[in-house]
Amino acid sequence: MLNDLAIRLRQNVGLATAVLLFAALYLLYNLAHPKGFSPAVLVQNGDEIFALAMLAMAQTVPVLTSGLDLSVGAVMTMVGCFASYLLTGAAGGTPLHLDVLGLHLGLGTFPDGVGGILLGTIVCLAIGTLAGFINGCVVVYGRIQPIIATLATGAVYIGIALFLRPTPGGKIDEDLNWAMTNSLGDFASTLHIFDDGAAGWFAPFAWIPVPFALLVLIALVVWVPFRRSVLGRAVYAVGSAEGAAYMSGLPIERAKMAAFTLAGFFAGCGGLFLAIQTSSGNADIPQAGAYTLNSIASVVIGGTSLLGGTGSAIGSIFGAMILRVISFFFRIFDIAPLLQPLFEGLILLAAVSIGALGVLRVRNTLELFR
Amino acid sequence: MQSIKSNALEPTRPELAALSPGRAVLRLLPVYGLPVLTVLLIVFFSLVLPDTFPTWLNARSILADKSIVALLALAATLPMMAGRIDLTVGFGIVMWHILAISFQVKYGMPWPLAILLVVACAGLVGLINGVLVEVAQVDAFVATLGTGTILYALALWHTDGRQVIGTLPPGFLAINSASLFGIPIPAFYVLGLALLLWIVSERLPIGRFIYAIGANEKAAALNGIPVRAYVIGVFIASGLITGLAGCVLGAKLRIGQANVGLDFLLPALVGAFLGSTTIKPGRVNVWGSVFGILILAVGISGIQLFGGAFFVEPLFNGTTLVVAIALAAFAQRRRTVVKPPPAGPQAAPAPSESAKAANAT
Numbered sequence: 001m002l003n004d005l006a007i008r009l010r011q012n013v014g015l016a017t018a019v020l021l022f023a024a025l026y027l028l029y030n031l032a033h034p035k036g037f038s039p040a041v042l043v044q045n046g047d048e049i050f051a052l053a054m055l056a057m058a059q060t061v062p063v064l065t066s067g068l069d070l071s072v073g074a075v076m077t078m079v080g081c082f083a084s085y086l087l088t089g090a091a092g093g094t095p096l097h098l099d100v101l102g103l104h105l106g107l108g109t110f111p112d113g114v115g116g117i118l119l120g121t122i123v124c125l126a127i128g129t130l131a132g133f134i135n136g137c138v139v140v141y142g143r144i145q146p147i148i149a150t151l152a153t154g155a156v157y158i159g160i161a162l163f164l165r166p167t168p169g170g171k172i173d174e175d176l177n178w179a180m181t182n183s184l185g186d187f188a189s190t191l192h193i194f195d196d197g198a199a200g201w202f203a204p205f206a207w208i209p210v211p212f213a214l215l216v217l218i219a220l221v222v223w224v225p226f227r228r229s230v231l232g233r234a235v236y237a238v239g240s241a242e243g244a245a246y247m248s249g250l251p252i253e254r255a256k257m258a259a260f261t262l263a264g265f266f267a268g269c270g271g272l273f274l275a276i277q278t279s280s281g282n283a284d285i286p287q288a289g290a291y292t293l294n295s296i297a298s299v300v301i302g303g304t305s306l307l308g309g310t311g312s313a314i315g316s317i318f319g320a321m322i323l324r325v326i327s328f329f330f331r332i333f334d335i336a337p338l339l340q341p342l343f344e345g346l347i348l349l350a351a352v353s354i355g356a357l358g359v360l361r362v363r364n365t366l367e368l369f370r
Numbered sequence: 371m372q373s374i375k376s377n378a379l380e381p382t383r384p385e386l387a388a389l390s391p392g393r394a395v396l397r398l399l400p401v402y403g404l405p406v407l408t409v410l411l412i413v414f415f416s417l418v419l420p421d422t423f424p425t426w427l428n429a430r431s432i433l434a435d436k437s438i439v440a441l442l443a444l445a446a447t448l449p450m451m452a453g454r455i456d457l458t459v460g461f462g463i464v465m466w467h468i469l470a471i472s473f474q475v476k477y478g479m480p481w482p483l484a485i486l487l488v489v490a491c492a493g494l495v496g497l498i499n500g501v502l503v504e505v506a507q508v509d510a511f512v513a514t515l516g517t518g519t520i521l522y523a524l525a526l527w528h529t530d531g532r533q534v535i536g537t538l539p540p541g542f543l544a545i546n547s548a549s550l551f552g553i554p555i556p557a558f559y560v561l562g563l564a565l566l567l568w569i570v571s572e573r574l575p576i577g578r579f580i581y582a583i584g585a586n587e588k589a590a591a592l593n594g595i596p597v598r599a600y601v602i603g604v605f606i607a608s609g610l611i612t613g614l615a616g617c618v619l620g621a622k623l624r625i626g627q628a629n630v631g632l633d634f635l636l637p638a639l640v641g642a643f644l645g646s647t648t649i650k651p652g653r654v655n656v657w658g659s660v661f662g663i664l665i666l667a668v669g670i671s672g673i674q675l676f677g678g679a680f681f682v683e684p685l686f687n688g689t690t691l692v693v694a695i696a697l698a699a700f701a702q703r704r705r706t707v708v709k710p711p712p713a714g715p716q717a718a719p720a721p722s723e724s725a726k727a728a729n730a731t
Binding site: 068138142144147148149151154155157158159160162163166283286289290296300307336338339341342346348349352353 | 455457502506508509511512513515516517518519520522523524526527530531629632635636639640643680681682683684685686687688689691692695696
């Protein structure tokens with residue numbers, strides 16, 4: 001039993017390091033914060049963490065197959081721009097039209113009310129998933145290296161986002177914004193469920209921020225079942241030894257498609273939340289690039305190997321949270337905020353260098369080459 | 371550690387010799403597809419927009435605008451030949467153009483010394499990258515992402531988020547604004563550098579070694595190629611070129627500002643990847659990178675003269691890359707399908723012998 005635990009710990013040493021580092025940093029942050037350990041701080045942090053955490057999950061799945069997805073930031077931005085049209089919550093619905101090549105096409109009216117918001121959410125997530133599916137098709141059927149394929153599709157998605165929102169704008173339903181970016185209690189009172197969030201049994205949970213609840217929900221409902229499915233295991237197998245996985249009759253092509261599609265879905269979730277949080281759509285190219293690069297950093301810090309085959313999306317969530325907590329520190333300690341990327345870069349290099357310590361034990365240089 | 375795979379798709383000499391002239395042209399067409407397409411695009415836009423496109427002004431503006439991206443694409447091409455990706459080309463140029471200006475404005479250095487110092491710093495960062503990638507065995511993507519982020523932070527910190535402004539000597543400004551035979555001088559930097567890199571990569575043993583490392587690191591090491599030294603070397607070279615590009619950008623913008631940001635990273639990588647579909651398909655190569663940047667520049671300029679909106683630029687970059695690579699891969703696959711099986715008495719025993727050898731070992 002103890003032996004089993006030791007093996008499990010050794011297999012997940014990256015994840016354990018990330019969790020411990022995050023716990024230490026977050027504890028320090030709350031101790032130094034004048035209003036530390038309060039639900040208000042937690043809610044604010046949750047809102048800031050969610051989008052990057054989703055992108056980190058998105059990045060993890062292709063990385064497990066040993067392919068990078070450079071389009072996650074672009075998918076996030078594109079979905080956010082769609083959301084700023086579809087989730088306006090304007091009474092009487094939102095008229096949609098398409099102006100392209102001098103043509104003016106009316107696309108009907110998008111429904112309003114709760115139905116409209118649900119439909120809009122589904123459409124946005126579907127767009128994200130479709131973008132991921134296209135990535136998967138280009139990688140699998142186009143037989144293009146993932147890094148090149150997603151660099152290209154990412155540029156296309158950014159182009160679509162710029163087409164939709166040449167300037168930042170749009171609007172998100174206020175109630176939706178309020179419900180999603182506060183605590184579960186506020187969520188319940190906005191939706192008028194559980195006696196407006198005052199039900200006795202609900203009280204112990206009411207302080208939990210919605211983004212954290214969503215994060216756990218998505219991890220449990222989407223990631224864990226996927227990881228345990230045949231496809232999920234095939235994703236890991238493809239990453240650790242594609243040839244062996246092929247010989248064993250695993251569905252390699254479907255595993256890769258699933259990896260990129262799932263990445264699109266996760267990135268879509270991140271984009272949807274970012275749009276809801278900022279109440280607007282913004283085709284911000286530097287932001288998309290920064291999110292993509294940070295997602296890769298999160299994955300590495302979270303203990304997933306870029307060679308593929310080991311790691312998990314849960315670790316990446318903690319990697320994303322570590323990156324975000326570092327940025328929180330700049331607010332409470334008097335450090336020039338412009339130095340923030342410096343610490344992000346140093347943490348990233350430190351994380352990969354720890355992983356590279358094994359190099360010192362290698363006696364024969366040839367073992368280094370894989 | 372390898373980040374990019376290299377798979378040569380270009381026709382070999384014996385293969386071309388075996389084909390009839392007509393089929394050889396067909397076989398070579400996809401190989402030189404990108405340059406041909408560039409010429410076709412130029413002809414097309416010249417016919418459609420006779421007043422604005424085929425003008426000296428437009429040609430000059432394309433060359434002046436895209437030369438820096440082309441320099442960066444060449445800087446990115448070198449490590450890619452060895453199978454490594456270098457993201458510091460995008461982050462570095464932010465730092466180097468700021469330093470090139472602030473060395474002169476804040477510290478009163480003469481401009482040749484400023485340029486020399488910037489290029490030396492850039493080479494040093496290249497060395498750090500090389501050591502991280504090859505000695506510490508960190509994945510090149512992550513290592514250069516880390517050093518790049520740090521460089522970017524240092525640039526922000528150095529400028530305090532503001533622009534670095536000051537009067538610059540005309541000699542420094544001339545490295546961008548001068549022109550030779552009426553052509554902006556940065557275009558000659560690209561030409562000269564491309565020629566140099568072409569000779570090094572295609573005509574000297576060094577180039578063969580670097581490509582060999584990119585194709586199969588282990589085999590290269592077993593053949594006695596000093597992998598570590600060459601990989602560190604390409605990173606230093608890439609750093610030096612990025613430093614030069616930074617100086618040209620500084621002379622062009624005349625102010626140093628950190629929010630130039632990642633504007634240069636993606637176009638440079640797209641250019642290099644696009645270049646890997648042509649001339650030497652399947653591998654990044656020097657002229658391919660130059661033509662990759664050129665076709666994007668011509669296409670985007672033409673579309674913009676048409677009155678296309680600014681969102682066209684990323685769309686065009688992305689679509690061109692997907693289509694070009696898919697076509698190159700398609701041409702390769704169709705060739706392998708069409709090629710008749712190697713029949714005949716000599717071909718048959720070969721597999722059985724290798725099978726015997728496999729059994730024996």
